[in-house]
Amino acid sequence: MQILDARKGILTPEAKEVAKAEGLSADFVRRKAAAGRIVLMRRGNAVGIGEGLRTKTNANVGMSPDRASPREELAKARAAEDAGADTVMDLSIAGDADGLLRRIARASRIPVGSVPIYSAMLDGKKKRKGIADLDEEDFLRALERHAKLSDFVTVHAAITTRGAELAKKRELKVVSRGGCFLAAWMAANRKENPYLENFDAVLEILKERDVVLSLGDALRPGCIADAGDSAQMLELIVQGKLVKRALKAGVQVICEGPGHMPLSKIEANVRMQKRLCAGVPYYVLGPLVTDVAVGYDHISAAIGGTVAAAAGADFLCVVTPSEHVALPDLADVREGVIAARIAAHSADIIKRMDSKRDLEMSRARWKLDWKRQFELALENGKAKEYRKRRKSRSEACSMCGEYCAYKLSEAALGK
Numbered sequence: 001m002q003i004l005d006a007r008k009g010i011l012t013p014e015a016k017e018v019a020k021a022e023g024l025s026a027d028f029v030r031r032k033a034a035a036g037r038i039v040l041m042r043r044g045n046a047v048g049i050g051e052g053l054r055t056k057t058n059a060n061v062g063m064s065p066d067r068a069s070p071r072e073e074l075a076k077a078r079a080a081e082d083a084g085a086d087t088v089m090d091l092s093i094a095g096d097a098d099g100l101l102r103r104i105a106r107a108s109r110i111p112v113g114s115v116p117i118y119s120a121m122l123d124g125k126k127k128r129k130g131i132a133d134l135d136e137e138d139f140l141r142a143l144e145r146h147a148k149l150s151d152f153v154t155v156h157a158a159i160t161t162r163g164a165e166l167a168k169k170r171e172l173k174v175v176s177r178g179g180c181f182l183a184a185w186m187a188a189n190r191k192e193n194p195y196l197e198n199f200d201a202v203l204e205i206l207k208e209r210d211v212v213l214s215l216g217d218a219l220r221p222g223c224i225a226d227a228g229d230s231a232q233m234l235e236l237i238v239q240g241k242l243v244k245r246a247l248k249a250g251v252q253v254i255c256e257g258p259g260h261m262p263l264s265k266i267e268a269n270v271r272m273q274k275r276l277c278a279g280v281p282y283y284v285l286g287p288l289v290t291d292v293a294v295g296y297d298h299i300s301a302a303i304g305g306t307v308a309a310a311a312g313a314d315f316l317c318v319v320t321p322s323e324h325v326a327l328p329d330l331a332d333v334r335e336g337v338i339a340a341r342i343a344a345h346s347a348d349i350i351k352r353m354d355s356k357r358d359l360e361m362s363r364a365r366w367k368l369d370w371k372r373q374f375e376l377a378l379e380n381g382k383a384k385e386y387r388k389r390r391k392s393r394s395e396a397c398s399m400c401g402e403y404c405a406y407k408l409s410e411a412a413l414g415k
């Protein structure tokens, strides 16, 4: 039990491993884990997310009703891991979702996350039941199954009937799938959120296997016009209260955040989340800073993710170029992971003064040392391809050839 061991002063193997990988003292990691400001997980290597650590990225895969191929999703999970994602989540809403999650968990060397309400929905579908026909036990049973397979699970416990009511005034109402399911269930049953009503049971289930709770943001804004509205703020306040209950119960917890948000609101949102949620790790889903970058939403998310992470967010959700348009393919997942890693590293240059690699790259550029440049690149496949296909007759690149600025300035100003 990471959080309880940390509070007892025990240095777990995960705390030691994360400290070594991040260049920090093991006691720093332990103290932050004890306070809930760092969560520690292991699948293969140990991974830490939170204050003082490198910004992490999560990639999503999962089957949809239009394309439910476990083989393809497993390949995407591998591609995400190979591209450098720190964690992977299975968000399947079709097919044998539990079977795929089991296969991903078995194959993965990075922590695996999932969203149990999707399995609850699929369980209901098998019995010809709609989401509104499920009872509270159905939601908890799906959570129990996922807790046996996943390292972290999203539970949308903070959407309330009042929050769903406030969302009616929005341009895009509710855009979280889990949030939609719960809003529908609450409206049909005239009851409060079953995860909120049974939050102690949720915590018991997660505590038993030391699974990290990712408190979902069911009311995250789905367009910049809805950003920072009362529905989002109410959910954030409820998240804050639930975070405190989770920490008290000894459950590691992270909080999910927006969504779509204009640049000017991101920093304030991160600060407010950190303040209301006891400084636990903040997992941002974007934020996408414009609604019109369709086909290029990985860039929009990288811009918002950089600003969020520089302001203190700890964990970036990968957004792919096919966001809002189609189920991502393998290439989309890779492209999305790389964009998120660029955002994370750009923020870490500020947050952790982590620019040693950038300086080495500059020196390799000055020397036109292409091998070293490719070694230092966050991803080098595309750059190698460019260099191979668009060669220069000179030792520089085909942009300036013999008029390469490095060569000219070396000749004029010296080495």
Ligand code: SF4
Pocket: 396, 397, 398, 399, 400, 401, 403, 404, 405, 406
């Ligand atoms: S040729 Fe131009 S673009 Fe290429 S490395 Fe030299 S300065 Fe840079």
